[in-house]
Amino acid sequence: MLQFTIHRTAGHARRGTLTLNHGSIETPQFMPVGTYGTVKGITPAGLKDAGAQIILGNTFHLWLRPGLDVVRAFGGLHRFIGWDAPILTDSGGFQVWSLGRSAKISEEGVRFASPVNGDKLFLTPEVSMQIQTVLDADIVMQFDECTPYDVQRGGETHITTETEARASMELSLRWAARCKAEFARLDNPNALFGIVQGGMFESLRDASLAGLVDLDLPGYAIGGLSVGEPKEDMLRLLRHTAPRLPGHKPRYLMGVGTPEDLVDGVAAGIDLFDCVMPTRNARNGHLFTRFGDLRIRNARFKLDQRPIDETCACPACRQFSRAYLHHLDRCREMLFGMLATAHNLHYYLGLMREMREALDAGRFDDFVERFRRDRARGVA
16 A cells, blocks of 8 residues: 655745554655664664664565565564554665676576575565565565676776666666566555666656556656765766656655755755665664764864764753764774664654655755855854
């Protein structure tokens, strides 16, 4: 089941409500990434406290560990991980891409050796749909080939050509049709999203979208961005593609990105985002704030008695100083990663909430101007 209602717009930006089998979420919305069925460094209760309404799990990794027999015994991923709100699962296409040349892609699917134990595995559009049906994800992503920005050949880096990007995009379209057929055969009650590919070429993005629209799927995503391309190319393709996605269906930008990327994405008409950046950066001492990014490992914070961000109400900012967090990080204490993760997710999810509130109030342009001014100011 999927119902999507748009309440308000400002230019291309949209404010909506997306209702799924495990609950409703307010859009635009950010999805914390829980690759193995857990968002690293934070509990489900902590996620709720940060404002998370939906999380992302990964088909590829959950297939390998703990395996489908375990998840099936719990009736799906929600009960297994103790999360009662919606879940989106990535199809495994990006993870296959990240395996590089060790993965052998054909029309039928992808053959590769398990990075866990070396077992020979074969992932196809049909298998991806079968895995995601067992996981019982509220949003199921089609199996696609993530078109790379560049490739290694003969020891040199080559930018993916239009011919190569077209072949990859057309393969993903054929796989999308197979995903839809298998999804229907499985009588999956959830929602299947298609993924627009096409590399760095507007005409290929248009062709990909046209083919996916013919399949009449419940939602659409933009894939193949933030895969090594220059920022100006990412923005060019985002601003070209997002407004062309079906206006009455949810739009998802995959794997992107910085706070600035989220604001640019919402302005372009995107409803859903995911990225590992807030959690991964947290574990490496990179904290996001309203006034720019703070690198807590910098020696200047050793005696700093202020919170990370005086405007933030996360557990770290309510109780602890920059000096204490600097100390925890230097000592490699587990508590640092937990507090830093909670802070970064509070910031990301709070940013999305503020954009929704600005859209509700009819002042989104004012919000964007203030956001850019504050972020450019930098951390004191």
